[in-house]
Amino acid sequence: MSRAARGxxxxxxxxxxxxxxxxxxxxxxxxxxxxxxxxxxxARRLTLGCNRFRWEAGEGAGERIRTGLQLASVLxxxxxxxxxxxxxxxxxxxxxxxxxxEAPGGVIVMTFSGNGELRAQVECIDAALADVSPSWPTPRRxxxxxE
Numbered sequence: 001m002s003r004a005a006r007g008x009x010x011x012x013x014x015x016x017x018x019x020x021x022x023x024x025x026x027x028x029x030x031x032x033x034x035x036x037x038x039x040x041x042x043a044r045r046l047t048l049g050c051n052r053f054r055w056e057a058g059e060g061a062g063e064r065i066r067t068g069l070q071l072a073s074v075l076x077x078x079x080x081x082x083x084x085x086x087x088x089x090x091x092x093x094x095x096x097x098x099x100x101x102e103a104p105g106g107v108i109v110m111t112f113s114g115n116g117e118l119r120a121q122v123e124c125i126d127a128a129l130a131d132v133s134p135s136w137p138t139p140r141r142x143x144x145x146x147e
Contacts, residue, residue, distance in 0.1 A: 009065070009131035010056070016125055017098050020108070023129050024096040027069065029053045029142035035087030037118065039077045046071040046120050048110070050093065053142055054135055062141045066133035069096075071108055073123040081116035091116055098125060 014020040032050035039046045047070045054063040083089060092113040100106040104124040111117055 014127040065135040
């Protein structure tokens, strides 16, 4: 049995587009409250706390786990379709991508359901994902009609 199937916590680092794609896959269908997204301008850090679906647990398993994503070297953040004042509003993360700019910088884009978007202007890709709690069962497995 693999470590992922046994429930070992994920710890991932991303320093390039391929690494970021792995983090994006792990975070697909994660849910977060708007209040769990924090940009610390002086530290140049963007943090997202979320409950991610444990896709790596395999078919039939329905588990979520508390996870943190931290982006470093963040120069600025813009959002669209996300109401910052609605701190308890829940959003579902669809994916994390990178739009290159002046190398090695660019924009890390977090796309949420309902046309929400968070854009982090970064000096370079420097991301870390870490599971921070035990997993728990969930009866709701994310469903995508085009599957």
